[in-house]
Amino acid sequence: MSSDDASERQREIGRRVAQWRARRGLTRRRFAELCERSLSWVDKVESGERGLLRLPMLERVAEVLHVSVGDLTGTTEVRQAGHCLDLFEISAIRSAVQSYQAISRVFVPSAAEITEPPNLDRLTQQVTYAYTVFQNAHWPLLSQTLPRLLTTAQTAVAAYPGADDQARRARSLLSQAYQVTASTLCKLREFDLAWLAAERGFVLAEETGDSLLISDAARRVATGLMEMKLGFKRS
Numbered sequence: 001m002s003s004d005d006a007s008e009r010q011r012e013i014g015r016r017v018a019q020w021r022a023r024r025g026l027t028r029r030r031f032a033e034l035c036e037r038s039l040s041w042v043d044k045v046e047s048g049e050r051g052l053l054r055l056p057m058l059e060r061v062a063e064v065l066h067v068s069v070g071d072l073t074g075t076t077e078v079r080q081a082g083h084c085l086d087l088f089e090i091s092a093i094r095s096a097v098q099s100y101q102a103i104s105r106v107f108v109p110s111a112a113e114i115t116e117p118p119n120l121d122r123l124t125q126q127v128t129y130a131y132t133v134f135q136n137a138h139w140p141l142l143s144q145t146l147p148r149l150l151t152t153a154q155t156a157v158a159a160y161p162g163a164d165d166q167a168r169r170a171r172s173l174l175s176q177a178y179q180v181t182a183s184t185l186c187k188l189r190e191f192d193l194a195w196l197a198a199e200r201g202f203v204l205a206e207e208t209g210d211s212l213l214i215s216d217a218a219r220r221v222a223t224g225l226m227e228m229k230l231g232f233k234r235s
Contacts, residue, residue: 007048010048010050010051011047011048012048012074013045013048013051013052013072013073013074014045014046014047014048014049014051015046015048016071016072016074017045017046017052017061017065017072018046020065020067020071020072021046021065023089023140024065024066024088025144026064026065028042028043028046031064034064035060035061035064045061052072055069058072058073066086066088067086085139085140085142085143085188089139089140089143090143090188090190090193092143092147093143093146093147093181093184093185093193094193095147096146096147096150096151096181097150097178097181097193097196097197097200098196099150099151099154117155117156117159117160118152118153118155118156118159120156120160120166120169120170120173123152123153123156123170123173124173126145126149126152127149127153127173127176127177127180129145130142130145130146130149130177130180131176131180133145134180134183134184137187139184139187139188142184146177146180146181146184149177150174150177150178150181153170153173153174153177154174156170156173156174157170157171157174157204168207168208168209168210171204171205171207171208172204172205172208172210172213174201174204175201175202175204175205175208175213175217176201176213177201178197178198178200178201178204178217179197179198179201179216179217179220181194181197181201182194182195182197182198182201182220182223182224183220185197186223186224186227189227191224191227194220194223194224194227195221195224195225195227197224198217198220198221198223198224199221199224201217201220201221202214202217202218202220202221204217205217205218
């Protein structure tokens, strides 16, 4: 391999490192800390100025990014960033959907224990943003957006108990968060998890009394059930 070829390969690996770091939602500083290296080291690796010459270091970077060495070197099939999620990203969504807060309110902190209740106007913007990202089919970005959105919306429901307007609004926003999550998971063919998210969205929608929200949630539950049955038939 010529020096030019080696330099180009080094730059390609650096670009892949930068892509996966961004996809995992890691800042350069946090990535440097996890790799136990300096910030300048990260800059040099991602720019291709410095190569990952030693296999142990390459393996360490791959471990931090939750990918294989082949994903960084290009020796395995490249996962296109705009078209799929990997198991690590789906696992993050699964954890948010299956959290104890979602299963039972026994596990949810009381309103008095929440020192900074989520701002419902800001949460509304976050829900709208999630729908926009979904409509643009930017799945990796959704993998970062949805877990945070679900956690924040779950906290909002805990922070605004009762049956007043704020409580209904918080439940509506969490229902919508579950619904966009269900739609995303259906697209990714994670039908069992999609149905679970849809069902939780439906329960919350019923609590709001909003007929349009209930209708949307019921449609997603039906879609989830239908896709699950079709999935079983295909298998």
